[in-house]
Amino acid sequence: xxxxxxxxxxxxxxxxxxxxxxxxxxxxxxxxxxxxxxxxxxxxxxxxxxxxxxxxxxxxxxxxxxxxxxxxxxxxxxxxxxxxxxxxxxxxxxxxxxxxxxxxxxxxxxxxxxxxxxxxxxxxxxxxxxxxxxxxxxxxxxxxxxxxxxxxxxxxxxxxxxxxxxxxxxxxxxxxxxxxxxxxxxxxxxxxxxxxxxxxxxxxxxxxxxxxxxxxxxxxxxxxxxxxxxxxxxxxxxxxxxxxxxxxxxxxxxxxxxxxxxxxxxxxxxxxxxxxxxxxxxxxxxxxxxxxxxxxxxxxxxxxxxxxxxxxxxxxxxxxxxxxxxxxxxxxxxxxxxxxxxxxxxxxxxxxxxxxxxxxxxxxxxxxxxxxxxxxxxxxxxxxxxxxxxxxxxxxxxxxxxxxxxxxxxxxxxxxxxxxxxxxxxxxxxxxxxxxxxxxxxxxxxxxxxxxxxxxxxxxxxxxxxxxxxxxxxxxxxxxxxxxxxxxxxxxxxxxxxxxxxxx
Amino acid sequence: xxxxxxxxxxxxxxxxxxxxxxxxxxxxxxxxxxxxxxxxxxxxxxxxxxxxxxxxxxxxxxxxxxxxxxxxxxxxxxxxxxxxxxxxxxxxxxxxxxxxxxxxxxxxxxxxxxxxxxxxxxxxxxxxxxxxxxxxxxxxxxxxxxxxxxxxxxxxxxxxxxxxxxxxxxxxxxxxxxxxxxxxxxxxxxxxxxxxxxxxxxxxxxxxxxxxxxxxxxxxxxxxxxxxxxxxxxxxxxxxxxxxxxxxxxxxxxxxxxxxxxxxxxxxxxxxxxxxxxxxxxxxxxxxxxxxxxxxxxxxxxxxxxxxxxxxxxxxxxxxxxxxxxxx
Numbered sequence: 134x135x136x137x138x139x140x141x142x143x144x145x146x147x148x149x150x151x152x153x154x155x156x157x158x159x160x161x162x163x164x165x166x167x168x169x170x171x172x173x174x175x176x177x178x179x180x181x182x183x184x185x186x187x188x189x190x191x192x193x194x195x196x197x198x199x200x201x202x203x204x205x206x207x208x209x210x211x212x213x214x215x216x217x218x219x220x221x222x223x224x225x226x227x228x229x230x231x232x233x234x235x236x237x238x239x240x241x242x243x244x245x246x247x248x249x250x251x252x253x254x255x256x257x258x259x260x261x262x263x264x265x266x267x268x269x270x271x272x273x274x275x276x277x278x279x280x281x282x283x284x285x286x287x288x289x290x291x292x293x294x295x296x297x298x299x300x301x302x303x304x305x306x307x308x309x310x311x312x313x314x315x316x317x318x319x320x321x322x323x324x325x326x327x328x329x330x331x332x333x334x335x336x337x338x339x340x341x342x343x344x345x346x347x348x349x350x351x352x353x354x355x356x357x358x359x360x361x362x363x364x365x366x367x368x369x370x371x372x373x374x375x376x377x378x379x380x381x382x383x384x385x386x387x388x389x390x391x392x393x394x395x396x397x398x399x400x401x402x403x404x405x406x407x408x409x410x411x412x413x414x415x416x417x418x419x420x421x422x423x424x425x426x427x428x429x430x431x432x433x434x435x436x437x438x439x440x441x442x443x444x445x446x447x448x449x450x451x452x453x454x455x456x457x458x459x460x461x462x463x464x465x466x467x468x469x470x471x472x473x474x475x476x477x478x479x480x481x482x483x484x485x486x487x488x489x490x491x492x493x494x495x496x497x498x499x500x501x502x503x504x505x506x507x508x509x510x511x512x513x514x515x516x517x518x519x520x521x522x523x524x525x526x527x528x529x530x531x532x533x534x535x536x537x538x539x540x541x542x543x544x545x546x547x548x549x550x551x552x553x554x555x556x557x558x559x560x561x562x563x564x565x566x567x568x569x570x571x572x573x574x575x576x577x578x579x580x581x582x583x584x585x586x587x588x589x590x591x592x593x594x595x596x597x598x599x600x601x602x603x604x605x606x607x608x609x610x611x612x613x614x615x616x617x618x619x620x621x622x623x624x625x626x627x628x629x630x631x632x633x634x635x636x637x
Numbered sequence: 638x639x640x641x642x643x644x645x646x647x648x649x650x651x652x653x654x655x656x657x658x659x660x661x662x663x664x665x666x667x668x669x670x671x672x673x674x675x676x677x678x679x680x681x682x683x684x685x686x687x688x689x690x691x692x693x694x695x696x697x698x699x700x701x702x703x704x705x706x707x708x709x710x711x712x713x714x715x716x717x718x719x720x721x722x723x724x725x726x727x728x729x730x731x732x733x734x735x736x737x738x739x740x741x742x743x744x745x746x747x748x749x750x751x752x753x754x755x756x757x758x759x760x761x762x763x764x765x766x767x768x769x770x771x772x773x774x775x776x777x778x779x780x781x782x783x784x785x786x787x788x789x790x791x792x793x794x795x796x797x798x799x800x801x802x803x804x805x806x807x808x809x810x811x812x813x814x815x816x817x818x819x820x821x822x823x824x825x826x827x828x829x830x831x832x833x834x835x836x837x838x839x840x841x842x843x844x845x846x847x848x849x850x851x852x853x854x855x856x857x858x859x860x861x862x863x864x865x866x867x868x869x870x871x872x873x874x875x876x877x878x879x880x881x882x883x884x885x886x887x888x889x890x891x892x893x894x895x896x897x898x899x900x901x902x903x904x905x906x907x908x909x910x911x912x913x914x915x916x917x918x919x920x921x922x923x924x925x926x927x928x929x930x931x932x933x934x935x936x937x938x939x940x941x942x943x944x945x946x947x948x949x950x951x952x953x954x955x956x957x958x959x960x961x962x963x964x965x
Contacts, residue, residue, distance in 0.1 A: 165705075175960065233838060241788065241827070242843040260828045335793060336835055339828045340963040348831075352795040358704055358725060444673050495705060503711070505695065587697075597668070603834035605674035606857045606916065608841050 144472040151470055152478040154518060155485050158493020159371070163364045165496050170353075170361030172369075179344040184373065186262065186343075187327035190269035191320045197270065198277035198319070199312065201419045204412035205278070206285035216420065217282070218627050223423050224275040225575035225622045227596050229603075230615040232336050234426030235259070235268055237433065244425065264337035269330065273323045275423060280322075280526060283565060284315035287531060315530060321381040322526045325374040325484050346370050350486045360492070367489040374484025378477055430612075430619055437613025445598050445614055449621060452578050452595040455509075456625060459516035459577040460570050466517055467524045467569065468554075471532045476525040482518035490515065495587065508587040512594075520573040527569045528562060535561040563632075571629030575622040595621070660690045662894045665703065665710075667717040671696050676914035683906055690894055700726055703886075707731070713889040714898050716756065718882045719798050721805075721952075723753050724945045726884070733887035735899045741921040742903070745940040746878055753882040755920040756902050757911045759851040760876035760937055761802045762869040763789070770846060773870040777810050780872070781821040788827045790836045790845035794956050797832045798879070801956075803849050805948060806877035808955040809941040815955060819962030826963065852876065852936060857916045860930040868935075875939035880920070 163169065172180075205217060223231060238244050239259040246256050259267065288307055296307055331347040338344075346366050353363040470479055494511055495504055504511075535558050543549075543557050559566070579596055593601070595618050602611035662684075671677030671694040681692045695712070700722050703710055710731070718726060726732060735754045742748055748755055763780070765773050774780035774787075792800030804815075811818040827845050830836045840848035847870070858864040883902050889895045901907055905926070908919040912931050924932060943951060 178964075229835065229838075232835075233842065236839070236842060236844055240842070240844050258827075331831070335796070335831045336828060336839075340823075340826065341793070341829065341960045342964050348793075348796060355698070355701060356722075356795065356801075358701060442673060492701075492705065499706065499709070593672075598672075600834060601669050601672040601674070603838060604669040605672065606837070606854075606861070607674065608838060611838075 144469060144475055147466075147469045148472070148474040148478040151466065151475065151518075151521065152481055154514070155371075155481040155490065158490050158497060159364060159367055159485065161493040161496040162360055162367070162489055166360035166364055168361055169365040169368070170359055170363075172362070172365060175344070176346075176349050176362075176366065179346050179349045180369065182343060183328055183330075183345045183347075183370075186265055186269070186345075187324050187330070190266050190273065190327045191323040193266060194270050194273040194277045194323050195281075195316055195320045197274055197419075198281050199316070200411075200415045201274075202278045202281035202285055203308070204415040205282055208409065208412050208416070214631075216416070217279075218630055219427075219623070220419060220423050221275045221279055221572075221626060221630070222427055222619070222623055223271050224273065225572065225579060225626060226272075227579040227599070227615075227618060228333055229599070230430060230619060231272065231426065232268065232333060233433075233612075233615070234430040235271060235337075237429035238426050239264075239267065244429075260337060260339035262338065262343065264339065265330075265333065265343055268333045268337050269323075269327050271423065271426070272333070273326060274419070276523070277319045277323060278419065279568065280319040281312070281315055283527065283568070284311045284530065286564070287311075287534060317381040318526055318530070321378045322480075322483075322522060324377050325480055325522070328370060328374055328377075328484060329486060347486055347488075350488055354488055354492065363486075363489055363492075367486040370486055371481065371484050374480060375477070378480045378484075382473060382477070427619070431616060434612045434614075434616025434619070437609040437611070438616050439613070441610060441613050441617065444593075445595070445602075445610075445617070448593050448595045448598040449617055451593075452618075453621065453625075455512055455516065455594060456574045456577040458509075458513045459520065460574045460629070462513050463517040463520045463524055463573045464566070464570055467521060467528060470521070471525055471529045473529075476522070476529055479521040479525045482520075483522045487515075487519075490518075491587070504587045511587050516577040517573075520576050523572055523576070524569040527565045527572070531562055531565045532558065567630050567632045570632075571626035574625040574629055578618060578622040578625060660891055660894055662688070662690055662692045662891055662898060663711050663713050664692060664694050664898070665699055665712040665715045666694050666696050667699055668696050670694065670717055674914070676910055679910045679914060680907060683910070684898060684901055687901070688894060688897055692898075703731060704729060708888055710886060710888070712886050713891050713895045714883060714885055716881075716883045718753065718884060720753075720880050720882065720942075720945060721798060721801055721948055723750075723882065724949045727752060727945075731887060732884045733889075735883070735885055736896060737899050737903060739903070743919070743921055743923055744878075744880070746942050748880075750882075753884050754899060754902055755880045756883050756907070757915050757917040757920050758878060758880040759853050759917040760878055760940065761799060761806050762850060762852040762854070762871070762876055762937075763847040764840065764850045764854050764867055764869055765847045766866050767868045768866045773847075773868070775870075775872075777818075777872045777874045780870070781818055783825065785824040787825050787847065788845045789822070789825045789847050789849070790827050790839050791829055791849040792833055792836050793829050793831060794959060797830075799833050799849060799851070800829075801952070802877045802879050804955040804959045805943055805951065806941060808951055808958070809877065809943065810874045816958040816962050819959050820965070823963050823965070829963070851879070851917065852934065853912075853917050853931070856912070856930050856934055860913060860928070871935050871937055873939065875941040876937040878940045878942040881915075881917070 205213070226234070236243060236259070239257070240246070241256070241258070249255070249257065288311055292307055329347050330345055331351065335343065335348060346369065350363050350366045353359045353366065470476070494515070498504055498507055498511070539557050539561070543553055548556055595614065599611055599614045599618065602614055666677060669675050677694055681694070684692050699715060699717055703712060703715060708731070732752050734751045737754055739748060739754070742755065744755060744758055774783050791803055794800040794804040807818055808815050828839070830839065833850065836848050837850060839845055852869045855867045855869055858867045883899065885895045885899055903921040905922065908922040909926065911917060911919040912928050918931070919927070
């Protein structure tokens with residue numbers, strides 16, 4: 134009985150703690166502002182645009198990810214592992230780098246228009262609502278694909294074998310239940326990410342029609358110094374994110390495909406000629422769409438890469454240590470939070486406006502210490518909070534499944550506490566843990582902005598240097614720094630993910 | 638690499654110990670100011686040579702940070718405020734008169750502010766590639782009437798200083814006709830970016846024919862890259878004036894040092910560092926002392942500028958004209 138109470142309370146306390154880390158700073162901003170502010174027509178227009186573009190972006194990302202993930206899960210080919218790792222890259226790119234890469238492909242002088250020009254096709258214009266959706270799909274298709282691929286890989290090989298020997302419809306008995314469990318969560322996370330989108334929507338949206346709530350917050354904070362309005366908008370953003378998450382989690386059924394012996398699945402349904410052609414078309418589409426902009430970043434960055442100054446390299450080193458620290462912190466926070474309640478609390482971290490979070494933390498620490506002295510811990514904490522929702526989305530389905538499949542056996546054998554984690558749960562989490570750690574490390578490499586108030590300017594990170602180079606007209610050097618950032622993010626992601634992808 | 642960082646850290650730590658007795662002047666500046674390409678390092682070295690003190694920059698958000706910190710701020714001096722936020726800064730009561738002699742100023746507008754001291758300026762302008770465009774629009778009116786396939790990229794007035802200057806520029810030229818002017822510009826505007834860097838990146842990548850930037854932008858390409866292909870289109874209707882300012886905190890615990898720094902701003906030593914590190918025009922330096930590459934730049938004959946009260950009362954109207962015209 135005591136054990137049971139313990140099991141219920143500990144995750145609850147953790148969830149409360151994680152939620153407090155986000156709610157606390159927002160409350161601090163509201164207190165400082167002396168109340169909430171009113172919203173006008175431009176803010177409501179921004180709210181409406183924010184919601185529908187996020188919903189559409191998330192839906193397109195998830196719908197496209199399903200055939201791509203299925204193709205990747207059932208076809209074997211040389212370089213498959215490397216391709217899966219590379220396809221994750223857009224998600225971890227800093228926004229400005231990704232936008233320049235996308236424009237090199239879809240922009241006015243981009244590849245698509247050049248090829249179209251030779252063929253006599255009319256010029257396409259990327260700027261507008263469709264540009265925003267395109268960019269969001271570019272960023273989030275990789276995440277959706279990986280989340281759904283995890284789901285496919287988690288179906289035990291024995292189930293496929295059984296289904297094949299019974300000649301049962303695999304889609305209906307195995308794949309659809311898995312998708313029903315995984316897809317709503319993937320949609321929820323991507324929807325929430327797109328809610329807080331800022332620079333993408335502005336650059337590719339083509340003008341003020343594409344104003345998001347995050348931009349309205351930025352304006353309220355930087356230009357009007359209207360903390361009340363900024364806090365109100367941040368609360369609206371949080372409420373939208375939470376409502377979406379609650380609705381979708383309520384819809385997703387629990388795990389129930391059962392345990393297996395961890396064999397590499399053999400897929401009889403992936404062997405037909407038509408199926409193979411269709412699958413490789415999907416893989417080709419994803420590779421072309423996601424990797425061409427990366428190739429353009431590499432090509433434009435090479436000349437500047439060799440000429441980077443010592444300052445840029447030391448920023449790179451600093452970013453690397455921040456990324457590693459944030460990864461350790463995130464995984465430590467995430468394991469006890471991998472419950473439904475914990476995931477809800479975790480989602481707050483990505484639904485909250487970075488600007489308001491940073492301001493709130495500043496207001497909270499300022500009476501006690503000089504903000505610059507706690508810049509490093511605050512950076513680690515903020516990076517961890519931002520990465521937590523993704524990490525939890527990756528870990529929780531697998532952890533739930535492991536508990537469902539082996540929990541009773543472990544309980545019968547009296548395996549509890551740390552032993553349960555060490556013997557039963559962690560070995561089953563190897564793949565998602567590797568993926569989650571890689572994602573956190575890469576995201577922390579690319580993060581900036583939230584801690585601007587804490588920065589003393591002497592400890593600039595690599596993305597920060599990249600912006601400074603651009604502000605100083607050093608476009609070539611900036612492209613070189615962008616390439617360095619890309620290589621480091623990908624490198625970290627690859628190393629961690631490789632560790633977990635032993636039999637993927 | 639790591640070993641070197643640790644050694645550098647130890648050296649820095651011992652330097653801090655040694656510097657414990659020397660007074661410290663804390664200067665808040667914008668992000669870009671103290672980067673190795675910005676004006677900060679040169680100014681720091683020059684001032685430390687004459688003050689027997691330690692000048693330390695804290696870079697980041699300027700005014701929001703000061704306003705959040707209030708009386709508790711560590712800043713002695715703030716450098717890099719812009720004229721569109723001086724009203725908010727002045728109303729906070731946190732700043733004190735600069736006491737500097739402003740007779741050396743060479744600004745194209747009269748400047749008598751007792752609190753905010755200019756250290757550099759520039760004007761908004763559309764930059765184009767003169768190899769691709771033979772005959773750029775010769776006036777603002779011609780820009781409005783240009784064919785719609787002329788591709789412009791501008792900055793958002795709600796997130797960027799230069800974007801705000803643009804809407805005030807249109808307001809100053811067209812007044813009540815500002816919205817109609819924006820409606821003529823709208824089809825030519827490819828996109829609106831959050832800040833100047835993104836816009837300029839799009840322009841150099843060939844995504845746009847003209848970009849909203851500054852009259853001094855070609856100087857960077859001429860001096861640093863020996864590239865003569867970038868030019869500013871000069872309009873007879875006038876160009877909007879943009880100025881960056883320095884101010885002293887009223888609550889500084891180093892008033893003498895802060896005053897000495899304020900006196901340093903308009904000296905020739907300080908001013909001559911501005912052009913090739915800030916890529917803008919010095920606030921108090923006659924044209925003949927500007928570096929080559931700046932002297933030859935075409936400059937507008939007419940300069941438009943709203944006082945901070947005018948700008949504050951027109952700002953919302955000007956932004957709304959832009960927003961409603963571009964939202965259609």
